[in-house]
Amino acid sequence: MSKTVFITGATSGFGAATARRFARDGWAVVISGRRETRLRALADELSFLAPVHTIVLDVQNADAVRDAIESLPATFQDIHTLVNNAGLALAPDAMQRVDLSDLHTMINTNITGLVNITHTLLPSLIRTGAGATIINIGSTAGEWPYPGSHVYGATKAFVKQFSYNLRSDLQGTGVRVTDLAPGIAETEFSVVRNGGDRSAAEAVYEGTVPLTARDVAEQIAHIANLPEHININRVEMVPVRQAWGPYAIHRDATQPAPAPTQEA
Ligand code: NDP
Numbered sequence: 525m526s527k528t529v530f531i532t533g534a535t536s537g538f539g540a541a542t543a544r545r546f547a548r549d550g551w552a553v554v555i556s557g558r559r560e561t562r563l564r565a566l567a568d569e570l571s572f573l574a575p576v577h578t579i580v581l582d583v584q585n586a587d588a589v590r591d592a593i594e595s596l597p598a599t600f601q602d603i604h605t606l607v608n609n610a611g612l613a614l615a616p617d618a619m620q621r622v623d624l625s626d627l628h629t630m631i632n633t634n635i636t637g638l639v640n641i642t643h644t645l646l647p648s649l650i651r652t653g654a655g656a657t658i659i660n661i662g663s664t665a666g667e668w669p670y671p672g673s674h675v676y677g678a679t680k681a682f683v684k685q686f687s688y689n690l691r692s693d694l695q696g697t698g699v700r701v702t703d704l705a706p707g708i709a710e711t712e713f714s715v716v717r718n719g720g721d722r723s724a725a726e727a728v729y730e731g732t733v734p735l736t737a738r739d740v741a742e743q744i745a746h747i748a749n750l751p752e753h754i755n756i757n758r759v760e761m762v763p764v765r766q767a768w769g770p771y772a773i774h775r776d777a778t779q780p781a782p783a784p785t786q787e788a
Pocket residue numbers: 532533534535536537538539556557558559562581582583584609610611612613633637661662663664705706707708709710711712713714716
């Protein structure tokens with residue numbers, strides 16, 4: 525019998541590429557996201573390769589998540605691999621200038637949504653036992669700070685620590701947990717982050733060679749297919765052209781440094 529992968533955020537980017545990758549290998553795929561037309565198109569594309577089940581779902585809604593998972597058809601109920609991929613960044617400006625509602629949306633999607641899905645699917649993953657895999661999509665932004673990352677980066681730091689903590693709780697069940705943290709990758713991510721401004725999104729990738737959705741999907745497939753005694757705790761993958769900058773030192777000659785305090 526084929527194994528089943530459950531992918532959130534499969535309507536574009538990493539999620540869609542991951543669905544294609546697993547379907548090509550004959551896995552049964554459960555694809556979810558909010559955009560129904562996209563899900564249907566992907567299901568049409570993949571259904572000659574593998575069994576496909578679509579779920580129109582907003583991961584922020586815990587009741588909808590529970591209902592969708594309770595109504596999985598029998599052939600899709602035993603999940604081998606969960607790819608917690610649905611997520612987004614918004615408000616790419618300084619924290620003091622952005623809307624609070626955008627910050628809530630990132631928290632509700634990247635943290636609450638991921639927890640909703642994971643908690644609801646854990647019984648199935650634990651039933652699968654040895655070899656079952658949870659791959660949480662984190663980000664380099666969860667490790668390294670930069671201006672405008674504020675809540676987004678913090679949600680991805682949550683993903684990292686949650687992945688480690690979950691591993692501790694799942695010790696003895698055979699279920700594996702990985703935080704897969706990509707760097708810059710060209711998907712719809714930047715269009716969403718820039719509020720639909722395509723030229724601002726394109727500028728993010730201009731003149732460089734970012735990761736592709738397929739690069740990330742290959743890593744996901746690699747991790748899920750490792751021998752069942754191996755757990756990859758965390759993978760940080762970046763384009764060769766992405767590295768770190770220096771500390772930002774604020775220099776302002778009009779503001780003299782404070783006088784040194786006198787030691788007693
Ligand atoms: P995309 O924008 O291409 O894909 C994001 C996916 O998340 C879409 O399928 C979208 O589907 C889904 N999604 C967003 N909100 C919700 C929601 N409330 N409920 C259900 N699904 C939702 O971006 P990527 O593929 O690049 O991003 C995938 C993940 O990778 C995200 O978690 C992102 O933070 C992370 N990441 C991205 C990087 C990049 O540079 N691209 C780098 C590092 C990490 P729909 O709108 O149909 O609901």
